Amino acid sequence: MAKKQLNKKQATTTTQTHFKKFIKWFWGLFAGGLLAIILLFLLASWNVFGKLPTFEELENPESNLATKILSADGKLLGTYFNENRTPIKYEDLPQHLVDALVATEDERYYDHSGIDFKGTARAFAYLGQRGGASTVTQQLSKLLFSDPPSSTIERLIQKVKEYVISTRLERQYTKEEIIAMYLNKQDFLFRAIGVSSASRIYFNKNVSDLSIEESAVIVAMLKNPRQFNPHREISRDKSKLRRNQVLKQMEKNGFLTTLEKDSLQALPMIVRFTPEGHRDGMATYFRENLKKFLAKWIEENPKGVDKDGNPEYYNIYRDGLTITTTIDSRMQRMAEDAVKKHMPRLQAEFDKQNLKNKTAPFRDIDEDQIDVIFNNAMKSSERWRKLKAAGKSESEIRKSFDVKTEMSIFSWQGDIDTTMTPRDSIRYYKKFLRTGMLSMVPQTGEVRAWVGGIDMAHFQYDHVQTGKRQVGSTFKPFLYATAVDQLHISPCDTLPNTLFSIAAGTHGNTKDWEPKNSDGKYGGMMTMKDALAGSVNTISARLMNEVGPQPVIDLVEKLGVDVSNIPPVPSIALGTPDLSLYEMVSAYSAFANQGVYIEPQIITTIEDKNGTILYQHVPNPKDVLSEEAAYVTLKLMEGVTQSGSGRRLRSGKSNRADYKDVVTGHPYSFTNPIAGKTGTTQNQSDGWFMGIVPNLVTGVWVGGDDRATHFASTRYGQGATMALPIWGLYMKDVYSNKDLNISDESFIKPKDLSIEVDCEKYKSQNTNNDDYDELDI
CATH class of the missing domain: 1.10.3810.10 (Biosynthetic peptidoglycan transglycosylase-like)
Incomplete structure (x- = not known):
């Protein structure tokens, strides 16, 4: 019995000993684990497992910020960013x-x-x-x-x-x-x-x-x-x-x-997806062009120096600048909408006329010339650049243009996912008519709307400032303005509408120059106002012979036009120079600004991320024309919309049934004074319209990517059909918004006007003549 009790006591002691050991081990492991965890966190905090990310970006959360582009009315037009x-x-x-x-x-x-x-x-x-x-x-x-x-x-x-x-x-x-x-x-x-x-x-x-x-x-x-x-x-x-x-x-x-x-x-989930890529949203061409201004400004305005004394420059992709532009978001939207309303209709007519054209979308060129167009298009493509950079040979690159590829292509009904060869895609894109549109305030130079093309995602080329095309008859107001300034002519003065030749050696031309009227009509006397309204070439030739080409070139140079490629020859009277829409609109603006030229302005201010103003635009006005000459030129151009090629702005309808697919349905019905000029170049390659009201000048160009892409005749290929409807649609919307304060009043008349512009009064003052005075030129 005593032995059993001893064994039981020994067992209990052993159990207690094991339990105590277990407890010790448990707390030892727990403490060790806890210490290990603490050590693990300490080692991590001491960067033993690699350096910890810093708080630099959190401490300065504005270190990688998108630059905001704001409209004049405070709307966000877009952003420049690495991270948006x-x-x-x-x-x-x-x-x-x-x-x-x-x-x-x-x-x-x-x-x-x-x-x-x-x-x-x-x-x-x-x-x-x-x-x-x-x-x-x-x-x-x-x-x-x-x-x-x-x-x-x-x-x-x-x-x-x-x-x-x-x-x-x-x-x-x-x-x-x-x-x-x-x-x-x-x-x-x-x-x-x-x-x-x-x-x-x-x-x-x-x-x-x-x-x-x-x-x-x-x-x-x-x-x-x-x-x-x-x-x-x-x-x-x-x-x-x-x-x-x-x-x-x-x-x-x-x-x-x-x-x-x-x-x-229970509410539906409504999403208003508004992408903010560099090619998405509003004013895409403007935003892309704005980078050129900013690159120059950044180069000329370093924000400081680094520790080595080297200049540090602003970065529009990470410095969080705020750029307030002159663009009005409402007018920009109206301009883009006008393009979207007119261009699909014009394109539909163009495609219809090309159904039986074996060289579509080109005209008036042979296969060799078409091959040149395709070759140039291939070499300037992103595909060629990438394959060239990858070390591919020219023959390999050319072969790749004949391999079918999945792609998304543009259409006016929305992008289309398809499969075609890159060569076929070149021909497909060449068929699309392009456009450019610019609208600015002549008194300040502020650009209100800038549409550089029909779709930035598929057509990156800007037709406002980058593209230069032959301007046709839209150049003639510069000739008339020079004549008003030099000869003091009135819109009511007359000249004979007969063929007129400028002999070789006169005004720098190397051979006789005798332009013909586009409508083939001659005879009788014609007022200056009617001559400009009808783009009568014989009258332009007579005026050019009198004033000479160099004074006209001098005038347009003062109006901000690059004249380095404009030769001083009489033919410039018909609009042979290649100019940009940007140059044309800014030059025309001086007519509405009493002869004062102001360079176009696209930025009001630039602020840093803290709101400090880094740049503020200051206009630099220049007197170019007399107030009288500018006003008389406007009165001359009013004839274009009263009785000339721009008269459809008054009724919204064409006098010819064959315009019905393109023009009918545009009820412009303007009654206010409008100075304007249409322009159509050789073979209908370019269509222009320049329209002026007292505080807004807007220009529109329409044409193909290549001059060989054009309508077969002036029926649809003239500026009045290709470009003018965009101006009309835009201005109808502009006038519908009274908050924009776009004037529908008459142009400001100089106080000391010495040239009579009212042809009824002019006629009564010259009672000795059956009609008006004939100019002695």
Whole structure:
């Protein structure tokens, strides 16, 4: 019995000894594990596992900012960016967006210091089945790592680093600052970096204007911006379900009532996708051209010097500049709409006429000349450049143009996904008529609308400033203005409409020059006003013979035109020079500005990210013409819209039935004074219209990419049919918005006008003549 009791006591002692050892081992392992974890975090904080991402970008969140391009009326036209990010402050976030974020992503956000231990324990216990453990602070920490981990070990190490960074973030920043930094850093896809860009791109709104359900969509994307993207067709249903889950979380956390949640969940998910790529949105050609101005300004205005004394320059892709332009977003939209209304109709007629044209879309050239066009197009293409850079031979590159390729091509009904050879795509794109349009205020030089082409995504060439084309009869007002200035002619003076020859050796021409009228009609006397209205070449020849070509060239040079390629020969009277629309509009503006030329202005101010003004435009007016000569020239050009090729602006209808497919249906019916001039070049390769009202000058050009792409006759190929309708559509919209304050009054008459412009009064003053005075020239 005693032995049994001894053995029992010994067993109990042994058990107690083992238990004590187990307890010691347990606490030893626990302490060791805890110390190991602490050591692990210490090692991570000491950069033993690699340098931790710095807070530099968070401390200075405006270090990689998109440059904003604003219109004169305060609308965002677009951005220049590496990352399309426009940071926003916490106080500018709507409260319901913050509530949705906290309720969905981090319910105990305001109770923890960067790490939610309760959430972490739950995640371990349920292996993530009941949600993850990452707090908003940890998610911000994760965004600081530029490269994703390539293995499980790397991910574990990164996770440790995230914990370290999170605690540092919580010590350094307020909860509100962390929320703002997180939303500013998040990538929502489609170039939407940060919540501000996401709001504009997905809903075409500022963040502060988001509705509750829209904020829920934004927060829904945080889990996976691709899987829950509201724009992608494949993920729209998932996006809506996730949005409704966010709303449910808001109800759960007391931010919404059940009734509010139910009504919001029942709403359809409406997305107003507004992409902000460099070729998306409004004024794309203008924004691209603006870069040229900015490149020059940046070169001439360094922002400082670096530590080595070298100049540091502004970067439009990361310095967060704000550029306020002269473009009026309303007028820009009207200009783009006018192009979209007219050009498809014109293109449809052009395509119809080419159905039986064996060399379509070209005319009046042979196969060898067509081969030259194709060869030049191939060599200037992006495909040629890339293959050349890749080391391909010329023969290999040429062969690639005959291999069918999947591509998306332009059409006026929308882009078409198709398969064709690059060579066929060249011919396809060559058929499209192009256009350029520029509208500016003559008194200030402020450009209000700039349309450089029909579609920036497919046609990058700018037809406002880069492209130069033969101007035709739109050059004649410069000749008439010179004649008014030199000869003091009146619009009511007359000249004979008969063939007139300028002999070889006169005014620099090498052979006799005897231009013919485009309509083949001659005879009788014609007033200057009617001669300009009808673009009568014989009258232009007589005026050119009298004033000489050099004074005309001198005038246009003062009006901002590059005259280096304009020879001083009489034929310039008919518009042989190649000029840009930019030059033409700015030159015409002096007529409406009492003879004062002001260089076109496209920027009002440039500000840095802190709002400091770095540049402010100061106009530089130059007296070029007398006020009287400018006014008389305007009165001459009024005849174009009263009785000449621009008269359809008065009725909106053509006098000829064969224009019905293009012009009928444009009820312009303008009654206000309009000075204008149409222009049509040889073979109908270019159609122009320049239109002036007292405080707005607008020019339009239409033509093919190549001069061989043109209509068969002037029936459709003249400026009055190709270009004028765009001006008419645009001005109808402009006048419909009274807030734009575009004048429909008469042009300002000089106080001391000595030239009679009223032909009825002129006729009564010259009673000795049966009609008007014939000029002695």
